[in-house]
Amino acid sequence: MNIAIVGAGWAGMAAAVTAVRAGHGATVFEATRTAGGRARAVLDHDDDGAPLTLDNGQHILIGAYAECLRLMRAVGVEPGTALLRLPLALVFPDGSGLALPDLAPPWDAIAGILRARGWTARERLALLRAAAAWRLRGFRCSPETSVARLCAGLPARLLHEFIEPLCVSALNTPAQAASGAVFLRVLQDGLFSGRGGSNLLLPRVDLGALFPARAAQWLAERGHAVQWGRRVQAIAPMGAAAGTRWSVDGAQFDAVLLATPSTEAARLVRGCAQSPHAGALHAWADDAQALAFTAIATVYAQADAQAVARCLPLPMLALRQAADAPAQFVFDRGHLGGPAGLLAFVASAFEGERAALEAQVLRQAQVQLGLPAPRIVQTVVEKRATFACTPGLRRPAARIAPGLLACGDYVQGPYPATLEGAVRSGIEAARAVAAGSE
16 A cells, blocks of 8 residues: 555654555655654754754653554664663652552552652552552543542542642643543553553653654655655545545545644545545544643753752652642753753643743752752743543544544543554554555
C-alpha cells in the first residue's frame, strides 16, 4: 500500500515506521520543519550566543512504555543511553515523600509506601489499604468517577503530596476534574506491569533525537519522503465505499492516517463534503472538535551550578504547589546532559499569565530549593498540550471511514495524553489500514 501520514509527531512517525517495516510505502506531510509535534526540540541561544537545544516541555517516560522503547530501538536509538532510568520517586526538597526500591511488583510499592519519609503510620496504612482495594477491583471504577472521589477517604497529606502530583503529571488534569478510571489504568500499568514498569525514564537527549527526528532520518534512508513545511489543505475520497482511495492535495494514496492535532484533523475531515460517508465524517469531526484542552508550562531557569548540585540531590524533585507556587516538579537539566545549572520547572494544568508564572517560579526556586537569584532562560507554554482527561469523556474513534484513520493521544484508548498513548495509536492505525487491504 501507499499510505499518507499527515503529521510528523510521535503518533505520525510511529505509524510511518510501522507501515514501512510491514513493507508498505509511506509519505509524511508535516506543516512545520520540526518533527515531534507537542514533544519536540526547541532551538535557543545561551548568554554567549552559543546554540542551546531545549524542549517544548519537560517530558518523561516510564518503564512500562514498551512500544515507545521498542520503536526507539527500531530506528537506532538505544534507550539505555538516551534515557536515564531511575526508580519511581516523588521526593520533595526536604527529603520527604515516596521512593520505590528496585524490587518486583507489588513489593516495590509496598516497601516504598512503608518507608515513605514524612508520612505517619496511619497515612502509610491508608494508602496500602486503598491500593489493595483498587487491585482487588481490577483497577476499575465507574467511568463517571473523578480521581478526587476515588481517593476521598485518604488523609489530606496523601492527597496533596502524592495523589494530586501523580494525577496532574499523568493526566494533566486536577484531581477533582480528572478521570478516576484512566488514573487507575495508569497506576495498574505503571506499578503492576512488571519489574521496572514504574521506573522513571528521563531523556538525556532532546525530544526530537529521542525518537521523531531519528525516525524521519530512518524513513529517508529507506526512500520514504517526509515533506517538511507542507500543510495539507484537503483530503478527499476517490472511489466507492469498498476499496476507496484518497487524495491528499491531489496526490493519490491507498489510505490516509491523520496524525495531526484533533482540531486540524476535524478541519480536514469536514472538508470531505462529497464523501458517501459524509454523515459519519461530520459526526467524527464533531467529537474531535468538542475536546477540551489544558496547558503545560515549562520555565527554564539558570542558577549557579554549585548551588544546584547542593540543593538538588536528584535529577527530578517534586515541589509543593499552591496558588502562588504553580510548578509541581523541577528537573536538573545539567544532570541530564544539558548545561550545568540549567533547571526546568513544570507547571501542569497551567492557567494564568506568563509574567506572573515566571515570578512565582523564581520565588519557588528561592523558597523551596534555596537557590539564590536564578534567572529565566526561556518559558514555553504549550496551550493545547493535552486533552482534559475528565470522567466519562467521549473520545473520537480511530476509524473515520474506509481507508481513513486518525492517530494521536486523543483517540479512543485506555491512556491519557502520553507519549506511549500517541505511539500506540500510530502503530494500531498503521496495522489497521494494512489489515483492511487484505
